Amino acid sequence: MNRVLLPKNLPELWSFLENEPEARVYAGGTDLLVQMRARCADNLVLICLERIAELTGIREDEDGFWIGACTTFRHLLNHPRIREQIPVLAKALSTLGSPPIRNMATIGGNICTASPAGDTLPPLYVLDADLILSTQSGERVVPLSGFITAPGKTQLERGEVLTQIRIKKPEGYRVQHFEKVGQRKALACAIASMAALVKTSPAGVIESARIAWGSVGPTVVVSPDAEAALTGKTLSPAVLEAAADLAGKAMAPIDDIRATAVYRRRVAANLLLRIGT
Amino acid sequence: MIIRFVLNGEETQIDCAPDRRVIDLLREDFGLTGIKEGCGSGECGTCTILVDGENRLSCLMLAVQLEGKSITTIEGLAGENRQHPLQEAFIRCGAVQCGYCSPGMILAARALLTENPEPTREQIREALSGNLCRCTGYQKIVDAVEAAARAMQKQKEKAG
Ligand SMILES: Cc1cc2nc3c(=O)[nH]c(=O)nc-3n(C[C@H](O)[C@H](O)[C@H](O)COP(=O)(O)OP(=O)(O)OC[C@H]3O[C@@H](n4cnc5c(N)ncnc54)[C@H](O)[C@@H]3O)c2cc1C
Ligand code: FES
Ligand code: FES
Numbered sequence A: 001m002n003r004v005l006l007p008k009n010l011p012e013l014w015s016f017l018e019n020e021p022e023a024r025v026y027a028g029g030t031d032l033l034v035q036m037r038a039r040c041a042d043n044l045v046l047i048c049l050e051r052i053a054e055l056t057g058i059r060e061d062e063d064g065f066w067i068g069a070c071t072t073f074r075h076l077l078n079h080p081r082i083r084e085q086i087p088v089l090a091k092a093l094s095t096l097g098s099p100p101i102r103n104m105a106t107i108g109g110n111i112c113t114a115s116p117a118g119d120t121l122p123p124l125y126v127l128d129a130d131l132i133l134s135t136q137s138g139e140r141v142v143p144l145s146g147f148i149t150a151p152g153k154t155q156l157e158r159g160e161v162l163t164q165i166r167i168k169k170p171e172g173y174r175v176q177h178f179e180k181v182g183q184r185k186a187l188a189c190a191i192a193s194m195a196a197l198v199k200t201s202p203a204g205v206i207e208s209a210r211i212a213w214g215s216v217g218p219t220v221v222v223s224p225d226a227e228a229a230l231t232g233k234t235l236s237p238a239v240l241e242a243a244a245d246l247a248g249k250a251m252a253p254i255d256d257i258r259a260t261a262v263y264r265r266r267v268a269a270n271l272l273l274r275i276g277t
Numbered sequence B: 001m002i003i004r005f006v007l008n009g010e011e012t013q014i015d016c017a018p019d020r021r022v023i024d025l026l027r028e029d030f031g032l033t034g035i036k037e038g039c040g041s042g043e044c045g046t047c048t049i050l051v052d053g054e055n056r057l058s059c060l061m062l063a064v065q066l067e068g069k070s071i072t073t074i075e076g077l078a079g080e081n082r083q084h085p086l087q088e089a090f091i092r093c094g095a096v097q098c099g100y101c102s103p104g105m106i107l108a109a110r111a112l113l114t115e116n117p118e119p120t121r122e123q124i125r126e127a128l129s130g131n132l133c134r135c136t137g138y139q140k141i142v143d144a145v146e147a148a149a150r151a152m153q154k155q156k157e158k159a160g
Helices: A010-019 A032-039 A073-077 A080-085 A087-094 A099-104 A107-113 A121-126 A224-230 A237-250 A261-274 B022-029 B085-092 B102-115 B121-127 B139-159
Strands: A003-005 A024-026 A045-048 A058-060 A064-068 A130-135 A138-143 A148-150 A161-168 A175-181 A192-200 A206-214 B002-007 B010-015 B048-051 B054-057 B070-072
Touching: A010 A045, A010 A161, A024 A032, A058 A080, A064 A080, A073 A080, A073 A087, A073 A099, A080 A087, A087 A121, A087 A175, A087 A192, A099 B054, A107 A121, A107 A161, A121 A192, A121 A206, A175 A261, A192 A261, A206 A224, A206 A261, A224 A237, A237 A261, B048 B102, B054 B102, B085 B102, B085 B139, B102 B121, B102 B139, B121 B139
Parallel strands: A003 A045, A024 A045, B002 B070
Antiparallel strands: A058 A064, A064 A161, A130 A138, A130 A161, A175 A192, A192 A206, B002 B010, B048 B054, B048 B070
8 A cells, every 4th residue: 555645735745755755746646646557556655745735826926927836737727827928838738638637737747757748848948947946944946958857857856846837928039839749639648849939020030039849859859050040030931941950950759659750850840830820 | 544525515534545546436435336447547538527626537536635625426417316417418419329438528528518608619629638439429429518508508597
């Protein structure tokens, strides 16, 4: 039998973690419980984070949003300011899993699972999100871009919990784009995904482009070359095609049951052509 | 451990292992076999229950997570001796063949209609996209939810 604890607030969580330093935390359970069943895990201590008020909810300030790690996708999608200010994230959430999965699954769970196909990761990457990692004795701020070190591996240390996600509003990035290619619309893991933020001058010249791809490498893939190729140009098919060629070179996709590496690289790079459409 | 919750409108408590899956607890200890296990891994929706009105998957919940919650299963959807308009519509529209997916479909539709009493067909499809049906096909299921929505609106108007 596994023990399962249900702390109601952060002080309770810290005291449980102090007594059970080997405990595994979970939020929605949509990754962990699937994995545990496959491995018939036994004799573990689990701590369910879903009741901790300090870890759920969305707060907006002048510069952006603070999102509690255990906020569900449904909660985020129902938040009008998130949809309005960071559509690149909202669009990704709306493609994730299925309605019941979105009712249960959390943003913190998606980040900590660190899957190459995690749908929130490319948007959080281009948004330059910061993560607040906390223990009983304090907290540290880690950029999402460094947090994931390999598939399923993160910088989380033992006893450390992801408590908040900080997203600044992407001022001036008029184009916010997310695309996901899967085998079907719902309940489909990404074969490739792309998040893009593009800032243009009034004359239509690209001042800055931030682009990230999912499912085409061990973690999120970025291409400084492709971004540089877009900067200073006006958005046109030819400009996007040139950048797509460079982007393809940055990717390291794999063959798996969903798609071949060749297909993945091609389709992922070509997603760029949809920016601005 | 003792877990207290509301099950189909009744205060309930049970002494059970905290890591029992909710689907096993409700089927085996409470005999609520309307809940089905299609996949056991979140993919199919046959294990759907309503948790405080929201459709969730009982194969991915552990018993402790029931504490303090109000749970509705297909058995608790209708009142005494009558069917819920969704159940009536599923029968009338031929939206049930083997019936394995039906409890989950109906509960997911219930959650949708609470939030959006007049959904479009597209919104119905989207709301049911976490529930798979292997035999009826989705056309008649969407028809049934549309019909139930109309019937429920009429009921409401009558009640004033
Ligand atoms: C049917 C199905 C479809 C899915 N489809 C998609 C999809 O389309 N796209 C996608 O990206 N994912 C998908 N997933 C995966 C999963 O739903 C998401 O990754 C989800 O965001 C996980 O969140 P959770 O709260 O359920 O995580 P949990 O299962 O609760 O936790 C996942 C991991 O993160 C750790 N963790 C969770 N919260 C914290 C925290 N606050 N601090 C520290 N560690 C923490 C846990 O220890 C565990 O290792 C799918 C899963 C299923 C079952
Ligand atoms: S049995 Fe729970 S989703 Fe399939
Ligand atoms: S009626 Fe048989 S699975 Fe839907």
